Amino acid sequence: MQWILNIIIQKRNLLLFLFLLGIGIVFSSYRSSYHQSKLQRFGIIISGGIFKSINNSKSYLSLTESNQSLLAENSTLHQELLQYKQAENLISESTNPELNNYLVRSATVVKNSYAKARNIIIIDKGTSDGILKDMSVVGPNGIIGIIKQTSAHFSSVISILYQDFSINAKIQGKGAFGSLSWxxxxxxxxVLSDVSIINTIAVGDTIETGGMSAYFPKGIPIGTIIDLETPTSGGYYNIEVALLNNLTDLKHVYIIENKKRSEFIDLQKKSEDGTR
Amino acid sequence: MVQDSLGILLGFFVAVTLQVLLFDHINLFGFSCPSVYLFFIISYRFDRSQFFLILLGFLLGFVLDIMQSSSGANTIATLLISFIRPWVIRFSFGIISDSNSLLSMKSRMGNQALYIGLMILIHQFVLQSVAYFDVTHTTLILRNTLVNTALTFILLLATLNLTKKKN
Incomplete structure (x- = not known):
């Protein structure tokens, strides 16, 4: 018995290291489990609170710049709205909220990361503001990500700059669909992959959301093609896309709630069950 | 003893605060972020308990992972360098160093730079490997390791010189 105790005392550093390494590995491997959710939710509350205070001070110092950016964005939106109303004569119908499938809420970014393999953004709206998991998040010029977790006053967003995450996308004005990933x-x-070479596409074409998932509405701009390679073998293009949104400088985002998302998912599930 | 513990606690708090509020936002070249919090582990006195350092290293990484919403790479990397530190010290300074503290050491600058450089390089390599966890991203892991190591090295040497002058 004594020798066991001696070994434990002699090798206490190694034993402590192995024990803590085990905890570290478990902590890492529980990335999508209940434990991780709990820990990350706690992290969101703490870091969200701290970064919100810092962001408040920072945004106060850059009020003029923010106002100018918001004014420019508002004027573009007003202009687009008027064009739609004029073209389709939907002035009376557009005021009826029942006709709108999507509800848009604004939020301020309190923490943004873009230099890691898997980037997360934290925003200052949570369940108390009606934000729920899996809602889509867009910026002034295009998509940003999807709500991952929520607390009462904060939410974390999986940025599109997140490895292992891909988005259904299409080329504007054409029928070519593909999968967009970072x-x-x-x-x-x-990078836009899985676009068949039977489609005619060119550098400068705009990429937008394809609308084939319940996350993003169809037609939200993402970026433009800057490089295009036609492979010597294989039937798919290699396409490089420049994003329209500058994800390294995010201040305000918009969260889109798809009111018919649950209906879409139910139908998709039933269809999948039916084909088995 | 109490003063010593309070000093360590304060160092821990300062390391976490500066890293989260200041250095995490540097993003040089769009991807490089220096791990200046390593100063806490590197400057920990050589004659203090390694058992306590392993615990502190784990806690330091864990707190940073929580604050950065990352998946545990900081915890594993910081824990590992806390554990292997005695071997790195022996490799860099020989069997006996001239002082038990990096802050009051008079050894040649080369030995100190070797010690700091090795600690940062190992930490960054483990950090990036755990973060990406994919052999297809080896180039990216090596690029980030080298650039982050260089940036952290410069900042830590500057911090060390400033701290030494104060002492």
Whole structure:
């Protein structure tokens, strides 16, 4: 018995290291489990609170710049709204909220990361503001990510700059669909894959959301094609896309609630069950 | 003893605060972020308990992972360098160093730079490997390791010189 105690005392540093390493590995591997959710929710509350205070002071100092950016964005939106109303004569119908499938809420970014393999953004709206998991998040110029977790007053967003995450996208004005993902190198570039070479596409074409998932509404701009390679073998293009949104400088975002999302998911589930 | 413990606690708090509020926002070249909190582990006195340092290293990484919403890479990397620190010290300074504290050491600058550089390099390599956890991203892991190591090294040497002057 004595020798066991001696070994434990002699090797206490190694034993402590192995024990804590085990905890560290478990902590890492529980990335999508209940434990991770609990820990990350706690992290969101703490870091959200701290970063909100810092952000409040920072945003006070850059009020003029923010106002100018918001004014420019508002004027573009007003202009687009008027064009739609004029073109489709929907002035009376557009005021009826029942006709709108999507509800848009604004939020302020309190923490933004873009230099890691898997980037997370924290915003200052949570369940008390009607924010729920899996809602889509867009910025002034295009998509930003999807709500991952929520606390009462904060939410974490999986940024589109997140490895292992891909988005259904299409080329504007054409029928070509593909899968958009981030390779981890540059926060301003993404890769569009699975676009068949039977489609005619060119550098400068705009990429937008495809609308084939319940996350993002169809037609939200993402970026423009800056590089295009036609492979010698295989039937798919290699496409590099420059993002329209500058994800390294985010201040305000908009959360889109798809009111018919649950209906869409139920139908999709039933269809999948039916084909088995 | 109490003063000593309070000093360590204060160092821990300052390391976490500066890293989260200041250095995490540097993002040089769009991807590089210096891990200046390593100063806490590197400057920990050589004659103090290693058992306590392993615990502190784990806690330091864990708190940073929580604050950065990351998946545990900081915890594993910081824990590992806290554990292997005695071997790195022996490799860098020989069997006996001239002082038990990096802050009052008179050894050649080369030995001190080797010690700091090795600690940062190992930490960054483990941190990036755990964060990406994919062999197809080896180039990215090596790029980030080298650039972050260089940036952290410069900042830690500057911090060390400033702290030494104060002493």
């Amino acid at each position: 390779e981890g190198y540059d926060p301003t570039r993404m």
